[in-house]
Amino acid sequence: MTSTQPADGPVGIGLDFGTTNSALALADVDGRTHVVRFASDTGPTPAFRSILFFGREEPDAPLRCEAGPRALALALEPFEERRLMQSLKSFLASALFQGTVVFGRRTDLEDLVARILRPLRREALEAGHRLPGPVVVGRPVCFAKAETEADDARAERRLRAALDQAGFHDTVFEFEPVAAAYHYESALERDELVLIGDFGGGTSDFCLLPVGPSYRARPRRAADIAGTEGVAIAGDAFDARIVRHRVAPQLGRGGEQRSPFGKRVPIPNWIYGELERWHHLSFLKTHENLGLLMELERAACEPEKLAALRHLVEADLGYPLYRAVEATKSALSREAASPLRFEDGPVQIDAAVTRNEFEAWIAPELERIEAAVDRLLERTGTATAAVDAVFLTGGSSFVPAVRELFRRRFGPERLRRGDELTSVASGLALRARDLQRS
Ligand SMILES: Nc1ncnc2c1ncn2[C@@H]1O[C@H](COP(=O)(O)OP(=O)(O)OP(=O)(O)O)[C@@H](O)[C@H]1O
Ligand SMILES: [Mg+2]
Incomplete structure (x- = not known):
């Protein structure tokens, strides 16, 4: 209350x-x-x-x-x-x-x-x-x-x-x-065994425990908690998938550069890995990295894409990019498709994402989330049928595919949010x- x-x-x-x-x-x-x-x-x-x-x-x-x-x-x-x-x-x-x-x-x-x-x-x-x-x-x-x-x-x-x-x-x-x-x-108003799923920005966390008036009436003991489990996959990881599929290719991911001997070789992928992680993005702007990006731009077969990447790093555009990606992701919790627009100087992204695409991209993350739930049930020797209710909370529980995972496992009548x-x-x-x- x-x-x-x-x-x-x-x-x-x-x-x-x-x-x-x-x-x-x-x-x-x-x-x-x-x-x-x-x-x-x-x-x-x-x-x-x-x-x-x-x-x-x-x-x-x-x-x-x-x-x-x-x-x-x-x-x-x-x-x-x-x-x-x-x-x-x-x-x-x-x-x-x-x-x-x-x-x-x-x-x-x-x-x-x-x-x-x-x-x-x-x-x-x-x-x-x-x-x-x-x-x-x-x-x-x-x-x-x-x-x-x-x-x-x-x-x-x-x-x-x-x-x-x-x-x-x-x-x-x-x-x-x-x-x-x-x-x-x-x-x-009555006691039940509840599975909690808290889906945030960085981690998804679970616990299984009996709750209700008789537990509330006295201080809780550690032994009351049947088990906990967690995995470092949540909203930021979902954003990363959108960056990988819709943003990074526009900034040169998957492209090629000419080696000093004239051979065509792939542009290194690590830099795009950093781009996908919000907590790393504002740390990319070092003298060394900017020099490297400049070199890549000179050697790249599509230099304009590398120029856009350098601008993103140089102008510290991580946060505005985050906002655009997050807005697209959040819209996909309500709509079947959503535009993704981000424009700043040489960075010109005008794309769209459908919910089906997004769900296919995050399928490996959802599998790891489900595996964490399996581990918790297994470790505590709890049958699915023994769970009275499942409470889903945290910002990433708005993602329909996250909720669907629990609906499928436990049935809609047991879901709470x-x-x-x-x-x-x-x-x-x-x-x-x-x-x-x-
Ligand atoms: N409508 C929505 N659809 C999809 N994702 C959403 C929606 N609203 C918020 N989010 C996501 O929820 C996450 C933030 O949730 P929350 O505030 O619960 O996390 P947090 O508590 O800060 O993180 P953590 O618990 O992992 O430390 C962000 O990744 C955000 O993009
Ligand atoms: Mg949280």
Whole structure:
């Protein structure tokens, strides 16, 4: 249940630092939750974009750094120099990515993440919300790119350090799908075994657990959770397929260049791999890469396509490209076909995507998502028939093919959905309240 403001102040705070969107929620002593809304150009929003903008209006102007809705607004304004970073959560587990140089200053990943979380906290405080600790913070079951326990520990450590830098000093982690279960449970009138699927920007996370009034009545124990599972495939991976099939070919992917000996050889593919990953795109603009792109442009059989690629990197057009691709993808959740237009200087993309094409492109991703569900059911010894309900949440659960996968497996009568962008934060707040009771 969502109220306007917790009457006697919050007893639980939940923070969802998402790959694409972050959210903050408060729970009162009776278990009512309230999602904090942030000012934005389009009115108050619970979704604080996990995006970071650095820019200078003029060469000698001071460097501006904004996150969330303010960063989104600045991203569309003319700036002399700019840099936009997104999906930074996907770097947390990476031992290779330590940080970057931003306008001449070395900045580590923890600092970049803190620059998103700090204004989120400040805006909530300025809006009059009290934020007593401990704050329960979500984490995916498996961080993107975490292959070992050490990777996972690194991701958690870095996230905790960033939270601390941002002013959240007392934090406890909880799995994001478990939080979504708390949210789902808050409206339940009878006990059931639920499978939660949370499909975000970077990861798809699952958990299986009994929920309902008798569980809600007492603090939950770890043993109540039958199992969790996760896979680093979600909205960003779906976007990557659109980039690969509709954007990269216009920028030279699959083309050829002339070698110094006059032979025709393929243009290296790795650069297009970087193009497909939003969190890598704004890091492509290095002196070395630009030099390489210039060389490729000279040798390419279709130099205009390489010139367009260089422009995309040089002008840091990753974010506007992301917007165009995301708009096409989101439209495909409603329509059978959608245009994809992106024009900026030499980059001229005027294409279309049908839902059938999109579904064929993401079929391998859907298979891996389904395999994660299979693993969870198998590991917990749960028959499909034993699952009473399936709650699908997170922005990527809007994708019809994702929902279809569960409809086929569990039948439409067992599917539940809702609060796609806020269920995790609100569940984290309920978890925080639960911790106060135990
Ligand atoms: N209507 C839609 N159709 C398809 N995808 C959508 C739609 N709306 C949002 N998305 C996608 O949902 C994703 C964001 O969802 P969400 O905010 O739940 O992720 P997140 O919590 O930030 O990420 P994560 O949980 O992986 O860290 C993005 O990839 C976005 O493009
Ligand atoms: Mg999420």
